[in-house]
Amino acid sequence: MKITTAGEALFYLIRDEILDVTGTAHAKWINLTKFFEHVGGDVKYAHYVKGAVAIHSVRRLLRFWEEEKPLTGSEALYVAKVTGFIKLEVFPGLDSSLVGRLARAVIRAEAASFKPIKPKVKTRVLGERGQISCYLCARELDPSAAKDNAAHLTFEHLWPTSIGGDSVEENLLPACTRCQLVTKDTASWEWINLQNFVLPKEPSIEALKAVPHSVRFARHYLYVADQANRSEMSLKEAFLRVGPMSKKLGNLKTGLPVTFFDLTTTPE
Structure with a gap:
């Protein structure tokens, strides 16, 4: 995936490099992958656990520095202060x-x-679009609509601004208020609590309709991230290529209980 924000760079550094070399972590991840695959019903469940650990680490590190930075004084001391916290509290050794x-x-x-x-930047994000629509649900948006109007235009940070998502064109897309509220602060699909999500092997239409919007978004995000990784695109480029979520949530027919990974949010 093409990284476009400082927050993404931090997350992927931890997930893809640091977790694999911290103590005997690499060997542990390899040993646990098959176990997580069986327990979770998909090899991506192991990726979910690893990503969740990385997100938690990101949040701890940023929260620490948000509070300590004003007390640190000289910028020359910044690296030393964060380094001390990393060594003592997060990744000893x-x-x-x-x-x-x-x-x-x-x-x-x-x-x-x-x-x-x-x-x-907002102007560049909208570009020459004749019609503006939400990148997730395809709702038509109106820049002049009031905030309490469903068509109110917002700008979504694809990587959240609360954890290093730069406010730049490459990290922004038009979104409706409803989708913005659901995705707020969602850093990657591993952010969502999905371990409790299991449906019958043949879920009813009502059951699929009742799936929370946050879960639908997380599954769509995973699909988009997979496309970005395969084609070496940025998250924004992948979201634009894949397009909005389908209005009707689907699921793969496996003959087994339906998990998060069996959901489909795009026409297959």
């Missing part, structure tokens, strides 16, 4: 070169967080 990379990634992600979207 991590190689010093990785500790330094991680500390700098945390500092960059915190600096990129909560930045307002500039008017010229």
